[in-house]
Amino acid sequence: ALVSGLVFGSTQFVVSNYIGPQLTDILSSLATLGALVALLKVWQPAATETKNVTMAAGHSHAGQHSASAAAHHDRSTGEVLWAWAPYALLVVFVLVWGSKPVGAKLESFSVAFQWPGLHNLVQRVPPVVAKPSPYAAVFNFNWLAAAGTSCMLAALCSALLLGMRPGKIGSLLVSVLRQLTIPIATVSAVLALAFLMNYTGATVTLGLAFAATGAAFPFFSSLLGWLAVFLTGSDTSANALFGSLQVVTAQKLGLNPILMAASNSSGGVMGKMISLQTIAVAAAATGMSVHDQAKLFRFTLKHSIILASAIGLLVMLYSYWPH
Numbered sequence: 001a002l003v004s005g006l007v008f009g010s011t012q013f014v015v016s017n018y019i020g021p022q023l024t025d026i027l028s029s030l031a032t033l034g035a036l037v038a039l040l041k042v043w044q045p046a047a048t049e050t051k052n053v054t055m056a057a058g059h060s061h062a063g064q065h066s067a068s069a070a071a072h073h074d075r076s077t078g079e080v081l082w083a084w085a086p087y088a089l090l091v092v093f094v095l096v097w098g099s100k101p102v103g104a105k106l107e108s109f110s111v112a113f114q115w116p117g118l119h120n121l122v123q124r125v126p127p128v129v130a131k132p133s134p135y136a137a138v139f140n141f142n143w144l145a146a147a148g149t150s151c152m153l154a155a156l157c158s159a160l161l162l163g164m165r166p167g168k169i170g171s172l173l174v175s176v177l178r179q180l181t182i183p184i185a186t187v188s189a190v191l192a193l194a195f196l197m198n199y200t201g202a203t204v205t206l207g208l209a210f211a212a213t214g215a216a217f218p219f220f221s222s223l224l225g226w227l228a229v230f231l232t233g234s235d236t237s238a239n240a241l242f243g244s245l246q247v248v249t250a251q252k253l254g255l256n257p258i259l260m261a262a263s264n265s266s267g268g269v270m271g272k273m274i275s276l277q278t279i280a281v282a283a284a285a286t287g288m289s290v291h292d293q294a295k296l297f298r299f300t301l302k303h304s305i306i307l308a309s310a311i312g313l314l315v316m317l318y319s320y321w322p323h
Contacts (some may be wrong), residue, residue, distance in 0.1 A: 003316035007035040022098040023091060030087060047235040085306065086158035090151065106145035114138055118199065127211065127248050130206050135199065139256035146308040183280040187233065190276050196231040198241060203231065207242050211249040221246060221260050222267025226308040229268035233277030237266040255319055270308040273300045 011028040019027075075083075098101050114120075120134035143149065159169045197203040207226065210220040224246070228238030242264050250260035272278055274297060285292045 003039050004032050004144065005037055008032045020098050022094050026087075026091060026094070030091075079255075082162075085161055086154065089158050089161070090154040093150040093154040093157075097145070097147060103145060107142060109144045110140055110142040112140040120197055122201075123203075127208070127252065128245055130244075130248060135318055137199070138185050180281070183284040186280040187277040190231075190233060194237065194241075197231065203228070203241060204245065207245045212243065214253065216316075217249060217253055218255060218260070218263065218315045219309075221250075221263040222270075222308055222311040222315055225264035225267035226271035226304070228264070229271035230275055233263055233272075233275040235268040235272065238271075239265055259315065259318055261310065266311050266315075267308050270304055270311060274304045 008028045008031070011031040012024055015027050016024045097106070115137040118137040120136060122135035122137075123132060124135050125132045149272070156169065159172075164172075194203070207224055210224045211217060213220050224242050225235075225238050228241045229235055232238055232241065239261070243261055246260040246264045247257040248259040249255075277298060279293060283296075288296070
C-alpha cells in the first residue's frame with residue numbers, strides 16, 4: 001500500500017505539472033503496476049491469505065489447474081511486452097491528441113451550435129458568479145478532437161496489432177455495444193438530469209447551501225465536489241459545475257481560492273466510486289446482477305463518505321493552520 005501510494009502520488013504530481021492533464025491517471029496507474037511487480041521480485045509478504053483461493057481451487061481439477069497457471073506462466077518477456085502494447089498505443093494516441101498543434105487541427109472539424117430555447121435565456125447572478133451574466137448553452141460536437149476518439153482509434157489499432165481479423169473486431173464491437181446498451185442509456189439519463197439540475201438552478205442551490213456554512217465551508221467544500229461527481233459522474237464536470245462558486249465563496253470568506261478549487265476536485269474523486277455512471281459501466285463489464293449492483297453501492301457508500309470527510313478535515317487544517 002505504501003509503495004502504491006508513493007509511486008501513484010509522485011507520478012501524478014510530475015505528469016500533471018510537467019506533461020499535462022490527459023495522461024495523469026493512466027501513467028500513474030502504469031507506474032504503480034510496474035512498481036508493484038518490481039517490489040514483489042525482491043520482497044514477499046511474510047504471511048499470505050490463501051484460504052479462499054484453496055477453497056475455490058479445491059472444487060475441481062480445473063480449479064487447481066487455473067490456480068497453478070495463475071502462479072506460473074510460460075510466456076516470454078517479449079510476449080508479455082507485446083500484450084501490453086495496447087497501453088503503449090493508448091498513451092501515444094492520447095499524447096498526440098493532447099498536443100496543441102494536433103489538437104487545434106482536430107478542433108477545426110468540430111461543429112458547435114447554440115441550443116434553441118435555452119442559450120443565454122438563463123441568468124446567473126452573484127454569488128454563483130462574480131457579476132450577472134447569461135448562461136450559455138452551446139453544444140460542441142467535437143467528434144474528432146474528443147479524447148474518446150483517440151481511445152477508440154488506439155483500441156482499433158491495438159486489435160490489428162494483436163492479429164485480430166476485421167470481421168472479428170466488428171463482431172466484438174457489436175457484442176460490446178449490446179452488453180453496454182443499458183449502461184449507455186443510464187449514463188445518458190444521469191447526464192441529462194445533471195444538465196437539467198444545472199440550468200434550473202437546483203445544483204447551484206445545493207452549492208449555496210454548502211457555502212452558507214461560513215467558517216466550516218472548507219470542510220463542506222470537499223463534500224460539494226463529492227456531491228457534484230455523484231450527480232454528473234465526472235470530476236471534470238464537477239469542477240465546471242462548482243469551480244467558480246468555490247472560488248467566489250472562498251474570496252468572500254477570506255480563504256485561499258486555489259485551495260477551495262483543489263478541495264472541490266479532491267472531494268470529487270471520492271465520489272467517483274458511488275457515481276451511478278461508474279457503477280453502471282463496471283456492472284455491465286463484469287455481468288453483475290442488479291442485486292449485486294445495489295450491494296456494491298451500499299458497500300462503497302460508507303467508504304466514500306469517510307474518505308470525503310477526511311479530505312474535508314485536511315482542507316480545514318490547511319485553511320486555518322497558522323502559516
